[in-house]
Amino acid sequence: MRNRSKNIISKIIHIKGLVQGVGFRPFIFVLAKKFKLKGWVKNQNDGVIIIAEGYLKSIDSFIQSIKKEAPFASNIFSIETENIEISYFDEFKIVKSKNQSNEVTEISPDISICDNCLKDMKEQKHRINYPFTNCTNCGPRFSIIEDLPYDREKTTMSVFEMCEICKNEYTDIYDRRFHAQPVACNDCGPSYELILDEKSYFDFEDILEKTSNILKSGKILALKGLGGFHIACDATNENAVKKLRKLKIRESKPFAVMFSSISSLKEFAFINNEEEKVLHSWQRPIVLLKTKKELAFSISNGISTIGAMLPYMPFHYLLFEKLKLSAIVLTSGNLSDEPIIIDNQTAKEKLTKISDALLIYNRDIYNRTDDSVGFVVNKENRLIRRSRGYAPSPVYLNFDTEGIFATGAELVNCFALGKGNQAIMSQHIGDLKNLETLDFYEQTIKQFKKLFRFKPKLIVSDMHPDYLSSQYADKLDVKQLKVQHHHAHIASCMAEHGIDEKVIGVSFDGTGYGDDGNIWGAEFFVNDLNEYDRKLHFEYIPMPGGDKVTKEPWRMAISYLYSYLGKSFFDKELEFLKNIDKNKVEFLLKAIDKKLNCPLSSSAGRLFDAVSALLNICTYSNFHAEAPMRLESIIDDKVTTDYSFDINKEISFKSTFLEILNDLEDKIPISIIATKFHNTIIKVIFAGAKEIRIRENINKIVLSGGTFQNRFILEKVENLLKANGFDVFSNNKIPSNDGGIALGQLVIAAKRRELKCV
Numbered sequence: 001m002r003n004r005s006k007n008i009i010s011k012i013i014h015i016k017g018l019v020q021g022v023g024f025r026p027f028i029f030v031l032a033k034k035f036k037l038k039g040w041v042k043n044q045n046d047g048v049i050i051i052a053e054g055y056l057k058s059i060d061s062f063i064q065s066i067k068k069e070a071p072f073a074s075n076i077f078s079i080e081t082e083n084i085e086i087s088y089f090d091e092f093k094i095v096k097s098k099n100q101s102n103e104v105t106e107i108s109p110d111i112s113i114c115d116n117c118l119k120d121m122k123e124q125k126h127r128i129n130y131p132f133t134n135c136t137n138c139g140p141r142f143s144i145i146e147d148l149p150y151d152r153e154k155t156t157m158s159v160f161e162m163c164e165i166c167k168n169e170y171t172d173i174y175d176r177r178f179h180a181q182p183v184a185c186n187d188c189g190p191s192y193e194l195i196l197d198e199k200s201y202f203d204f205e206d207i208l209e210k211t212s213n214i215l216k217s218g219k220i221l222a223l224k225g226l227g228g229f230h231i232a233c234d235a236t237n238e239n240a241v242k243k244l245r246k247l248k249i250r251e252s253k254p255f256a257v258m259f260s261s262i263s264s265l266k267e268f269a270f271i272n273n274e275e276e277k278v279l280h281s282w283q284r285p286i287v288l289l290k291t292k293k294e295l296a297f298s299i300s301n302g303i304s305t306i307g308a309m310l311p312y313m314p315f316h317y318l319l320f321e322k323l324k325l326s327a328i329v330l331t332s333g334n335l336s337d338e339p340i341i342i343d344n345q346t347a348k349e350k351l352t353k354i355s356d357a358l359l360i361y362n363r364d365i366y367n368r369t370d371d372s373v374g375f376v377v378n379k380e381n382r383l384i385r386r387s388r389g390y391a392p393s394p395v396y397l398n399f400d401t402e403g404i405f406a407t408g409a410e411l412v413n414c415f416a417l418g419k420g421n422q423a424i425m426s427q428h429i430g431d432l433k434n435l436e437t438l439d440f441y442e443q444t445i446k447q448f449k450k451l452f453r454f455k456p457k458l459i460v461s462d463m464h465p466d467y468l469s470s471q472y473a474d475k476l477d478v479k480q481l482k483v484q485h486h487h488a489h490i491a492s493c494m495a496e497h498g499i500d501e502k503v504i505g506v507s508f509d510g511t512g513y514g515d516d517g518n519i520w521g522a523e524f525f526v527n528d529l530n531e532y533d534r535k536l537h538f539e540y541i542p543m544p545g546g547d548k549v550t551k552e553p554w555r556m557a558i559s560y561l562y563s564y565l566g567k568s569f570f571d572k573e574l575e576f577l578k579n580i581d582k583n584k585v586e587f588l589l590k591a592i593d594k595k596l597n598c599p600l601s602s603s604a605g606r607l608f609d610a611v612s613a614l615l616n617i618c619t620y621s622n623f624h625a626e627a628p629m630r631l632e633s634i635i636d637d638k639v640t641t642d643y644s645f646d647i648n649k650e651i652s653f654k655s656t657f658l659e660i661l662n663d664l665e666d667k668i669p670i671s672i673i674a675t676k677f678h679n680t681i682i683k684v685i686f687a688g689a690k691e692i693r694i695r696e697n698i699n700k701i702v703l704s705g706g707t708f709q710n711r712f713i714l715e716k717v718e719n720l721l722k723a724n725g726f727d728v729f730s731n732n733k734i735p736s737n738d739g740g741i742a743l744g745q746l747v748i749a750a751k752r753r754e755l756k757c758v
Contacts, residue, residue, distance in 0.1 A: 211322075
């Protein structure tokens with residue numbers, strides 16, 4: 001019977017944020033019942049709409065409970081309420097989703113399997129060992145969604161017709177699988193196929209047995225994951241790992257490893273509470289950890305960290321049960337630097353050439369997502385690669401971003417769209433110089449435009465004319481804005497922390513096109529979101545061979561030595577020079593003298609390259625940033641001494657190099673020299689910041705750029721600056737490397753548009 005009490009009121013409640021695909025509507029339904037409310041809840045493009053009728057006190061308590069008890073994977077950005085005319089509903093129900101505007105709500109990232117679903121795989125008759133078990137709290141989301149609102153027919157699950165049992169669960173409001181769009185079971189859902197010795201196997205128990213035998217016998221398996229293919233082998237088998245390196249043409253870049261459990265992981269890596277928390281989070285990223293005991297040597301190839309993760313798909317758990325191994329290598333399923341493969345046919349064509357068997361399943365991956373990567377410093381998780389589990393969650397800004405498209409950088413690319421006050425970040429794309437990656441970039445832009453109902457009105461890109469992301473922008477017939485690379489780095493961090501004022505911006509990385517046409521890479525700015533003033537920078541040193549120095553760090557070592565000592569460095573009998581052809585060195589010096597293909601660089605990355613080569617740690621680099629990584633890897637954190645340097649308008653490292661040469665002559669261990677060099681950089685950042693604070697009376701300092709992925713420097717410099725009263729900000733949720741550039745570009749464009757500068 002309808003309750004027509006005079007004290008009854010009606011409110012419309014509009015909730016925005018990550019509220020679809022995370023069990024939000026069933027949660028609202030149960031909560032409404034608890035508070036004896038009538039009305040309905042529904043999804044629409046821009047969030048969740050609720051009509052709630054009841055006593056004022058009950059509705060208020062209902063709203064408070066939404067805020068406090070929302071599902072763990074949800075993220076409420078706003079709750080707006082308005083009193084409306086009473087309809088006197090008989091009950092509270094969930095009504096069908098509507099697609100009625102160009103506004104969009106957040107799209108859930110993929111979520112690792114929950115404990116209840118793990119339990120169901122052992123207890124529920126129709127889901128015993130079912131490798132695609134999921135519910136409203138877990139499972140694929142972004143990787144399978146084709147359009148909004150998030151309903152099954154708009155995902156790649158649409159081709160699987162639910163059996164009666166699953167349908168009952170899906171339609172039962174009190175069931176954990178109510179409207180869980182990927183719901184499925186052994187009788188009606190996706191299934192695996194193992195291709196081995198040109199034969200196909202479909203029985204899952206048989207597949208598990210054969211798959212575990214393949215891995216245990218030292219063979220290599222290509223398998224379809226959540227957001228793309230992986231390649232796996234036994235992480236304790238040196239021959240298997242070496243073979244994988246050879247086949248994948250990946251000479252020395254460390255492989256990621258999946259451990260069977262946290263207890264297995266603790267045997268091989270040092271791990272603190274914060275790192276454990278990140279590893280166990282529903283995002284399940286790869287976390288860089290300090291090595292305690294080595295697995296196969298070739299996994300990290302002498303680098304003192306392991307990129308570790310825990311199982312996140314039902315299949316991973318089932319595989320480890322059968323395997324009885326502590327860990328498997330689980331690296332991206334691709335060739336060289338190409339994007340991770342997502343479709344079965346391409347995997348059959350390409351991955352069978354580098355694996356002994358191929359494990360596929362018959363559900364399509366619509367949105368490609370690599371594993372995310374991060375590390376913990378000063379008790380905070382810092383993302384290096386933002387993809388599975390994080391993309392496409394937006395960053396909320398205090399600006400109107402509507403219609404702004406930020407094309408991102410060229411290396412470690414990621415782009416961003418502006419919707420309302422959100423910056424919607426794409427998943428990790430990669431190096432656009434690779435043709436397949438460029439195709440992936442353009443295809444993903446199309447998919448994001450459709451998914452987020454996006455029409456660009458303003459394009460913002462890097463001012464480097466040769467970046468393919470800048471050239472992509474140039475081809476579009478839309479108003480354009482160019483942004484300086486290091487300003488974008490600092491702005492990315494400011495956007496993440498909601499800062500909109502003048503700060504000291506310290507941007508250290510490898511390469512960025514400077515206002516003067518030189519290569520920048522170690523800037524001390526005073527900047528806000530609109531403009532910047534370059535107050536200090538590292539001195540310019542020729543980069544002989546241009547970008548070739550990133551693959552041959554010995555070139556930068558020679559360039560620094562020649563700049564500081566002339567040809568007298570030949571008298572030093574330096575170890576690293578013994579492996580370099582003298583004719584090549586002489587040719588290099590002539591090129592520097594004649595200024596042939598020797599752009600000037602003030603890059604922090606090139607300085608690290610030079611020191612790494614000078615210490616004979618890395619003279620030739622096989623992967624991006626190998627030289628600085630190896631330099632960091634040998635740090636002895638008991639060493640507290642440093643080298644001297646000169647700070648004027650430019651910061652010179654001549655005395656640093658002279659003292660390093662003395663230490664080499666005195667046979668000081670290179671681990672001590674490497675640590676003293678790192679301590680010097682920390683001291684340089686502090687000295688620069690202190691000088692600018694005195695001059696400009698600014699206390700807020702923002703650190704960004706790829707150099708701040710160096711955990712030793714980030715930890716020490718943050719602590720030193722804070723101990724001396726600075727307000728310090730660094731990147732957490734957005735990578736400090738070029739993967740964060742798009743966010744910086746977008747917020748600068750939004751600010752300049754607000755100021756009517758564009």
